[in-house]
Each structure stands twice: as structure tokens, then as C-alpha cells.
Amino acid sequence: MNPSDTAPTTPADNPGHAAVLGLGIIGSRVATRLANSGWQVTCWNRSPKGMPGEASTPAAAVAGANVISIYLKDRPALREVMTQLAPTLREGQIVMNHSTVDLATTHWLDQYCVLRGCRFLDAPFTGSKLAAATGQLVYYTGGDDELVRQMTPFLRLTGRELLACGGMGSATVVKLATNLISACTVQALAEALAIATRHGVAADTFIGAVAENLCGSPLAKFKLPTMAVGEFEAHFSLDNMRKDSAYALDLAEAAHLHTPAIAAVSQRLTELAAKGLGDLDFSALAHPYI
DSSP: OOGGGSOOOOOTTSOOEEEEEOOSTTHHHHHHHHHHTTOEEEEEOSSOOOOTTBOSSHHHHHTTOSEEEEOOSSHHHHHHHHHHTTTTOOTTOEEEEOSOOOHHHHHHHHHHHHHTTOEEEEOOEEOOHHHHHHTOEEEEEESOHHHHHHHHHHHHTTEEEEEEEESTTHHHHHHHHHHHHHHHHHHHHHHHHHHHHHTTOOHHHHHHHHHTSTTOOHHHHHHHHHHHHTOOOOSSBHHHHHHHHHHHHHHHHHTTOOOHHHHHHHHHHHHHIIIIITTSBGGGGGGGGO
């Protein structure tokens, strides 16, 4: 390929051109932080958000970008959009997937990029709305160590830490496994809060008891007070957790593991999403007890 046909290779710590695909709770805030850090940012979302630099198509958003950061909802959305981008991707572009998807899709995306001369990094994250707005996301990385080092300054613009997980796909596995813990924990908190309050214990008393117990955690501290009063503003949606629980079950099946806890919670998430609660925070696992 003629060098003039390739995308420019701006070092990740110098402002260049970044494309952000997916402008939900996280992607929209990442795009804003990147722009405020001096990067030229073009972006796209299936439902237009009216953000600066927003393009009408994914192809228009990524044209000429040095870095493509993906924050799409799920496997179907990611595969559909990336397939559309086949004629647009250029040799040397760096593609990073931050969406939580299944392991097979991560490996598919890696090969998809390799065939087009792009470099790919598996880089899901932990953190929700507030973390994205303040640059406090934590990224899990899986893939080439040198590419991780190159992209560290860029990811530090929106994240406080990078945790190297290993080879390609390892970050996807870690992300799904940790989300499994969060889903099961919040279900347990919802049930325990309901039992305590139905037996006359004040919610504040129960929350204080959890805080002093070994079962206390940052997640419990964050979620229990809003669960107690029935406030479920989305930081990480119930439907996203439902989707991730299904991917976690796929991993368990592939490893021939029996995982009854996440199976039960996944079923509960599916039932609540079907009742119209999918856009609420996943702490709406407590909704049936209100």
C-alpha cells in the first residue's frame, strides 16, 4: 500500500484525531474529555446526540482518525458497525474496543482489524457515569504489550489506571467475570435489604450494619442508599448487566462450569428488563421489593 494512503500515525500522547463510536453514558463523556484535552474528536451514535464533531455515519466519523474508540452497546451493534466500516478502515489506524462483548466477538474483531492492517486492543473498562466524567475509569487491557504502552497516555486522559490482563481476549474475560460479581452482589443486597426492612429494621440501620461488616464494599456503599429509597438513575443500566450476564454464562459453558448464582441473577435481570426496567440502573434488582 502506498504510504500516502495510510492513516497518519500520531503518537498517543500528542493530540491527534480520535473517533468515538457510541455516545451513551460513557462514550459521550469520554468524547468530551478527549476534546477538552486537545484532541480533534469526531463521533457517531445510532440515535443522534447533537454533540460537537458528531458525524452522520460511522464511516464519516472514523475517516482519517488515528485512534478509533468503541463504546457500543453489545455484540450485534459492534459487529454491524465494524462490518459497515470495512471500506473505510485504513492501515495503521488503532482500534480499541471498550464495549463489553463476548469472547468470540473480541477475537473476531482482532482478526478483522489485522486483515485490514489496523492494530487492535481489547480494552474494556470498569466505572460508570461519574468516573467517565472525571477521568476515573479503570481500563483492562489485553493484547500486544507495546501497543498497550503506546496507548497508555491516551487512555489516561479518561482513566486513572490500566490493568494488564494478558493476551488477546483476557481483558474481555476479566471484565465479564468482575461484572458477574457485581450482579450477584447487588441481587444479594436487594434481598437482604428487603428481609431486614420487612422485619422492622430501619434501612439506615441496615446500611450502617453492612458498612461495618466484612460484606461491606464500595459497591454496597454506592448502591444501598439509593436502593433503600427506590432511586435507580442509570449509572450502569440493568439491560447492560443482563447482556453481560449472558456473556458470562457463555464463558462458563465453554469451560464446562456449573454457575447457578449468575444463572439465577441473569434470569432475574432478563425478567425485569422484559417488564420495562432495562434503562434503569442495575440496582433496580431491588425494584420488586419496593
